[in-house]
Amino acid sequence: MSDGEQARGTARELARKTAQELEYSSGFGNEHSSEAVTGALPVGRNSPQRAPLGLYAEQLSGTAFTQPRAHNRRSWLYRVRPSAAHPAFHRVDNGALRSGPFTAVPDPNRLRWNPLPEPPAGTDFLSSLWTVGGNGDPLQRSGMAVHLYHANASMTDRVFSDADGELLIVPESGGLLLHTEFGRLAVEPSQIALVPRGVRFRVELLADAARGYVCENYGAPFVLPDLGPIGANGLANPRDFLAPTAAFEEAEREVEVVNKYGGNLWAARYPHSPLDVVAWHGNLTPYVYDLRRFNVIGTISYDHPDPSIFTVLTSPTDTPGLANVDFVVFAPRWLVGEDTFRPPYFHRNVMSEYMGLVEGAYDAKAEGFVPGGGSLHNMMSAHGPDRETFDRASAAELVPQKVDDGLAFMFETRWPVVCTEQAGAADHLQRGYDDVWRGLERHFRS
Ligand SMILES: O=C(O)Cc1cc(O)ccc1O
Ligand SMILES: [Fe+2]
Numbered sequence: 001m002s003d004g005e006q007a008r009g010t011a012r013e014l015a016r017k018t019a020q021e022l023e024y025s026s027g028f029g030n031e032h033s034s035e036a037v038t039g040a041l042p043v044g045r046n047s048p049q050r051a052p053l054g055l056y057a058e059q060l061s062g063t064a065f066t067q068p069r070a071h072n073r074r075s076w077l078y079r080v081r082p083s084a085a086h087p088a089f090h091r092v093d094n095g096a097l098r099s100g101p102f103t104a105v106p107d108p109n110r111l112r113w114n115p116l117p118e119p120p121a122g123t124d125f126l127s128s129l130w131t132v133g134g135n136g137d138p139l140q141r142s143g144m145a146v147h148l149y150h151a152n153a154s155m156t157d158r159v160f161s162d163a164d165g166e167l168l169i170v171p172e173s174g175g176l177l178l179h180t181e182f183g184r185l186a187v188e189p190s191q192i193a194l195v196p197r198g199v200r201f202r203v204e205l206l207a208d209a210a211r212g213y214v215c216e217n218y219g220a221p222f223v224l225p226d227l228g229p230i231g232a233n234g235l236a237n238p239r240d241f242l243a244p245t246a247a248f249e250e251a252e253r254e255v256e257v258v259n260k261y262g263g264n265l266w267a268a269r270y271p272h273s274p275l276d277v278v279a280w281h282g283n284l285t286p287y288v289y290d291l292r293r294f295n296v297i298g299t300i301s302y303d304h305p306d307p308s309i310f311t312v313l314t315s316p317t318d319t320p321g322l323a324n325v326d327f328v329v330f331a332p333r334w335l336v337g338e339d340t341f342r343p344p345y346f347h348r349n350v351m352s353e354y355m356g357l358v359e360g361a362y363d364a365k366a367e368g369f370v371p372g373g374g375s376l377h378n379m380m381s382a383h384g385p386d387r388e389t390f391d392r393a394s395a396a397e398l399v400p401q402k403v404d405d406g407l408a409f410m411f412e413t414r415w416p417v418v419c420t421e422q423a424g425a426a427d428h429l430q431r432g433y434d435d436v437w438r439g440l441e442r443h444f445r446s
Contacts, residue, residue, distance in 0.1 A: 012206070034183065074284050100263065101137045104419060110433055117428065119150050125210070126258060131423070133423055146417060148212070149212055160200070167214055171210060173211045174206065177204040178202075185242075190358060212372075213356045215327065220317070223315075225326075234295045235294065235311065248277055250273070310330060329410075352412070354417055
């Protein structure tokens with residue numbers, strides 16, 4: 001084993017131990033507070049004349065100051081240096097990261113991809129980001145983008161922040177340890193992590209490689225959906241969302257800070273780590289959520305309900321019920337519908353659907369939709385069960401059936417997802433996807 005490999009192995013062990021020992025503060029959108037050093041949080045005010053322990057007080061807002069209290073998100077950070085103390089940012093290469101406005105010709109075809117290929121050695125989370133497509137415009141704070149990552153190195157002396165949107169990270173293989181301004185979060189496949197707009201973080205790998213999906217939400221921050229007649233409980237329960245506890249880095253060495261701003265990457269070299277928040281309080285935080293905690297609701301009589309009942313998080317727009325983007329999960333559940341075609345039905349949807357698979361299989365597709373891959377069924381494109389699934393489900397004996405062989409998800413968005421050139425030309429784009437619906441024969445005879 002080379003010295004480099006040995007050092008990486010030791011770092012990995014340390015990261016795994018850290019991940020296991022992390023403490024969290026629970027509750028979606030709660031007023032959390034945390035201090036890594038006792039006495040670092042001021043009492044009774046946010047901005048005393050001199051903040052405790054010589055720290056700098058700084059507010060980070062996620063909503064306009066004047067948004068109604070129920071929607072308002074902000075946190076106060078008490079840090080070694082104020083964020084304002086930084087050198088100029090300069091444009092750096094965007095790599096395979098693309099951003100709205102997406103200007104390619106919108107494609108009405110159903111598209112499906114295999115997983116991203118192996119990255120070159122030394123590829124970290126940030127440099128591995130590869131954009132599938134998106135919609136809207138980050139400067140209008142509306143729309144979203146779908147990215148994939150496939151990394152085999154940790155970010156050590158560089159951190160990332162995205163001024164264009166919050167990042168919903170959906171790992172598919174390999175765990176991640178996110179070092180954020182608010183503290184550390186560990187996230188494994190079957191869990192998700194969210195990093196709010198502008199929050200700086202670096203990604204350390206908990207395995208030799210890590211692969212997954214990212215929804216970059218340019219719009220209003222994700223919230224839990226209203227429950228309506230479901231009642232006061234159900235779907236994703238607020239207490240299962242975990243915020244970090246404060247932890248800070250004291251590194252007085254050069255750190256590259258990369259900022260996505262207006263669609264491009266900009267970088268500045270700081271003489272220290274900006275992950276230097278000693279204490280914080282507020283309701284704008286990164287968080288993790290375990291999708292296995294999702295309380296799945298479905299029919300106990302007949303018909304296949306619309307997948308909106310599987311919504312984990314929604315980014316609302318000014319139109320009630322119309323999401324900028326929903327994050328929807330197809331988690332293990334029982335199917336008991338009588339006289340019902342149980343898998344997803346054939347449909348054309350005004351919303352646009354990007355789907356990914358964390359593990360196993362998905363009940364609308366017999367094969368070809370694989371973990372780490374993805375599919376895009378854009379506005380009004382006709383899709384649903386493939387022929388094999390249709391035949392099987394039409395003939396199945398309708399005994400109670402547990403669907404527990406996979407975990408799929410969907411980013412469902414109000415506008416068509418316009419693909420990037422690289423996604424449209426990729427080797428891992430499955431040519432011939434239309435064929436999964438071939439052979440759906442005429443049965444009707446007049
Ligand atoms: O297309 C898909 O597989 C997603 C989906 C699932 C479902 O249960 C109903 C509608 C729908 O779009
Ligand atoms: Fe669909």
